[in-house]
Amino acid sequence: MRALFSLFAVAVIIVVVVLAVTTDAGRLFFGTILPYAAIAIFLVGMVYRVIDWARSPVPFKITTTSGQQRSLPWIRNSNLESPRNKWGVLGRMLLEVLFFRSLFRNTKADLKDGPRLVYGDAKWLWLAGLIFHWSFLIIFIRHFKFFVEPVPGWVMMIQNLDGFFQVGLPIFYITDGLILAALTFLFLRRVLIPQMRYISLAGDYFPLFVIGGLVISGMIMRYTPLRVDITDAKLMGVGLVTLDPVLPEGLGAIFFVHLTMLTVLLLYFPFSKLTHMAGVFMSPTRNQANDNRVRRHINPWNPEVKVHTYEEWEDEFREVMKAADMPLEKDTESK
């Protein structure tokens, strides 16, 4: 149901775009106004998000340790899993962000007869996640060629690597296939695994469909007869970034669908779970060192609390302590 709803929402958006861009006003709206608005909302929204998170302090150093602490000199500290210093934290974060270290740990529990609980490897989510994110990044970088002139050498290099196998005409980009496969996997596991279906919200399917729409419309423009004229696309792209927007006649509905999928994604970003892109850097269990006993962490709102002082305590128990011959601070009789 929640999946269908999201699919429906994306379908409606596509239909609206296709219909709207038959008019000049529609082309202006979906080709210029909405993209600019989306970029603005995305940037402001994400910056606001990060500032808003940062406004809440980190009262305690609650590192989740996944490896040996630093203690005695002859015990090997695992600096990447239980960082003893900033470098360890940096390494841990890099592993997390670039290679999804924690997701790599994933296992799948199975209850067998006996009863016996077994934990099998479950790297598919990690693999699909990694492929999805890296493909997304590479595709994103490849798109620079539509926005800047001259195209930087390193962008071309990445593009050439992506087309390394030189199959098809135009040359097929590996990342296009990979991201489609990864998206399909991410979607299927959400609908086919009962627990996944159970925990998924409409908001979990929506970005999958939007990105799916984005990728497929993009591929249609590259690999099918509905091919877009690259020079037109570049004119439009350069216009967009040089704040001198133009909408060449040659750009068809499919191009606007593609652009709008990106626009919708940008609009959706700051208000959704996609903020994990920035939030992962601010997770207090991951971005702090396990050096609690070496460096005192300060809690800016450390409250005054009512305690039971030694004096009050001794006052309460003096008699029994005396009877038991225990040392006292204040001996009532001797005074």
Added chain:
Amino acid sequence: MAESKPKPEILAKVDYQPPGDDWMELPVEIRPGTFNYAANPANAKYLDLPHVRKWQPTDDDWQLPENWQEIILEGLHDRLKKYRSLKVFMDICVRCGACADKCHFFLGSGDPKNMPVLRAELLRSVYRRDFTTAGKILGKLAGARPLTPEIIKEWFLYFYQCTECRRCSVFCPYGIDTAEITMMGRELLNSIGLGIDWITTPAANCFRTGNHLGIQPHGFKDSIDFAVEELEEITGIKVDAPINKKGAEILFVSPSADYFASPHYYTLLGYLALFHEIGLDYTWSAYASEGGNFGLFHSADMMKRLNAKIYAEAKRLGVKWILGGECGHMWRVLHQYMDTMNGPADFLDQPVSPITGTRFDHASSTKMVHICEFTADLIANGKLKLDKRRNDNVNVTFHDSCNPARAMGLFDEPRYCIEHACNHFNEMPENTIKEQTFCCGSGSGIGTDENFEMRMRGGFPRANAVKYVHDKHGVNMLACICAIDKATLPPLMEFWVPEVDVCGIHELIGNAMIMKGEKRTTDLRGEPLPGMEESDADESGEVKEVSEDV
């Protein structure tokens, strides 16, 4: 509870299929065996807790205070502003499900709301509705729902079916720590008078007498004195165990269960023997006679109130530094909270082992050292005479307690101690130890009789891994360094793997350690001490005679 206890065959049949297709529609079932009783009003009052009243979870009407919704929402708002963890964790979960089957309560119960991700959604859904744009506009479609009394019941059930073990946090791609969310949830529940007795009463006891069990100073002294006598009977050596001794070099703090419960007690005997043998200048404290801290399971403020005693006492007694005994949640507080809350400990010295001269640089600010770190250092420097054969009657495996594992990274020190005290040590499968260790199922203050079924369910993954090494290697002893473990693993073992017993590491050390002038024929439990016949090689004739008597 005298009601019939569940059977392992029944509990072992877990159905992981979620019922229906919408968890928000699932009714909350307060079923016997799966929840904890409400706080005793007198003890809640003693702690000045808000909205104290007599109620029970089985009541239909929980008599929530009139403005309960306001209190909860304001409390949530307040905590979002005080804890970045909460705010970030509320926003960034992608529901990838990686954490789902990592929770022992889900693995043992199959209840979908015990998947960490859903446990968090219980709170997140309310957060969305009142604190996010999407939730305000789209409502249920965005996973938001209005706060109802039913939701409060749900929180009560599931925030007390989480042991704050942080296993989920290890697997989450963003480190989302459901324990942190549970802690916030419990604080909110407490703010409307919904605490449980097993947390409130120990906290009140600890606040008043200095320990969770409510043992008064003279009773504390009696217990320690009794242990000294008992140790003399076993070893023929009378050790000194000073209490509240000013000017001692080291203050020793351990969980109160060590001197009042079994099998903790044998670990206490182990500490006493060890400190005597190395001639440690130390003292116990009756005021700080609790290392554990049930405040951790209640609220940050309560944690601070109880924890304050340790530094205060160290200061009063004028010790140089503090040594801490075997306890899990105690060490979470000591390692991650104490210095921040009640420090700086600038009146203490940099901890240095008086025996080996080792500087414990890793504790230079907090000035508190874990006993396993301390003992491992002694062993590494050859300061202890350990005869492993004396532990030949046990085949040991080691249970990493959640907190020393995932909030400290204390893995190798205890293992080093075990390996030097025992010949037979076999690890459980790697997915069930170290940072992936499974909780005993009864931590965080929910180890009650009334909650028995849920504890056995939650402890199932742990017990199952023990069963594996029991069947495969003949393991018969589960060693651990946690007072809650020592209290709750024995019933768990009895339920799932009855052949396996539970002990502390310093019990093993105490058994293996050859003391100068000892006359031992039994181990610390009073059972025959294996290997005595051969162990006399480097010992006095006296020992030899005794062992030949065996």
